[in-house]
Amino acid sequence: MMRRLRPSRMTWNYAHDTLTLSYEDMPGIYRASDRASETGQRSYMRWSLMRLASIVVAAITGTVSASSKDNRNAFLLFGILAVIAFISALVVEILLLTFRPEEAWYHGRAVAESVKTLTWSYVMQADPFGPNQSNLDADRLFLQRIREVLGGIPAGTRVEASAGAEITSKMRALRRYSFDRRKQLYLAERVTGQLEWYARRAAWNEKRAKVWRAVLLALEASGGALAVCQVAQLLDLNAEALIASIVAAIGAWFGIKQFDNLSNAYALTATELSLVKADGLSVANSESWSEYVRRAEQAISREHTMWLARRVQPRLAE
Structure with missing residues (x-):
């Protein structure tokens, strides 16, 4: 990734x-x-x-x-x-x-x-x-x-x-800054900024996942066709093993990048942040503001915590 x-x-x-x-x-x-x-x-x-x-x-x-x-x-x-x-x-x-x-x-x-x-x-x-x-x-x-x-x-x-x-x-x-200024700045730059970032990255990862999945399907189909050709003695080159190696390598790269997982996680976070943004508009005083910022920061950091767990736990298992 x-x-x-x-x-x-x-x-x-x-x-x-x-x-x-x-x-x-x-x-x-x-x-x-x-x-x-x-x-x-x-x-x-x-x-x-x-x-x-x-x-x-x-x-x-x-x-x-x-x-x-x-x-x-x-x-x-x-x-x-x-x-x-x-x-x-x-x-x-x-x-x-x-x-x-x-x-x-x-x-x-x-x-x-x-x-x-x-x-x-x-x-x-x-x-x-x-x-x-x-x-x-x-x-x-x-x-x-x-x-x-x-x-x-x-x-x-x-x-x-x-x-x-x-x-x-x-x-x-x-x-x-005054409460009103800090509220406006936080909603515009922190909450909305992160919402837009997660939405963009969700779309980017979804697109890349589709591209690499199409490449894998094409290679697998090619490998099958080459295997049929070799069985029919139409081809002397043992190419199906080569295609299998390339498919395995691309599959490993696909796993490293985690396009599907990231797309789903980022889309979910973007949705959650849109709700956080809506909640923030109704905060009317500084007494409620502290609790709101705490909840907003939890929502923002939750995806990263899950991302880190997905990355670190497999290595700990190894």
């Missing part, structure tokens, strides 16, 4: 002021863990694709070599290429098992999402950073909660030190 950075840019314009909480204005630990997650994701996907591609190349060259016994030079050349491809796949697999980039991806994303939820709760004066707390107490509690998030990371997981402040001036400025 290509799990890209969700919208984190918060902008609201007024007649006399403009306040933007951009990516650079988020807590330093958020940016550090987000970068670690993005790097781990790219490495995992790249290496996984290299491993599967090497296996497919090995199948192709091995098939050609086996069909070139009458031509010794071609037999040896493609045989050597098949060995090199298998060795390449083995090396990449060892690198994946040694460096485990997927763990940096998963746990970095977990930290980033948790810190983002804390950030929104802080700037919205929501529980546990309510309006009755002094700015100093709210700051101290925010930093304490970040320490708790970092303390929950599995042993051995590396999170680079952040260079920026954990509570930025923009965060403090947004926290001082």
Whole structure:
């Protein structure tokens, strides 16, 4: 799965002021863990694709070599290429098992999402950073909660030190907004922004699932046709084994990307967030606001929690 950075840019314009909480204005630990997650994701996907591609190349060259016994030079050349491809796949697999980039991806994303939820709760004066707390107490509690998030990371997981402040001036400025302004901003940028993100990603994953499923069906049909041709002695090349290897590789890639699971999960989250947005419109006072933000953040983070469980639990089982 290509799990890209969700919208984190918060902008609201007024007649006399403009306040933007951009990516650079988020807590330093958020940016550090987000970068670690993005790097781990790219490495995992790249290496996984290299491993599967090497296996497919090995199948192709091995098939050609086996069909070139009458031509010794071609037999040896493609045989050597098949060995090199298998060795390449083995090396990449060892690198994946040694460096485990997927763990940096998963746990970095977990930290980033948790810190983002804390950030929104802080700037919205929501529980546990309510309006009755002094700015100093709210700051101290925010930093304490970040320490708790970092303390929950599995042993051995590396999170680079952040260079920026954990509570930025923009965060403090947004926290001082009036209730009406904070409500408008939260509904527009946090709730609606996430709703639109999940809706787009649900459609994107559904489309990709259909494309890859069509490719698999076409290859399986081709493999069946080639097998019939070989049984009928119309073809000397043992191509059905090659097609089977390609189908297996694409099936493995399909499983890594989890298009179907993500499409369903994202669509469900988008639907839930549309209900959350409707509830938010009826919140009329700051007393109810804190509870609303808490429920909204739970809805937003629920999908990520389920995503992380789907990713991590199979590895724990292994």
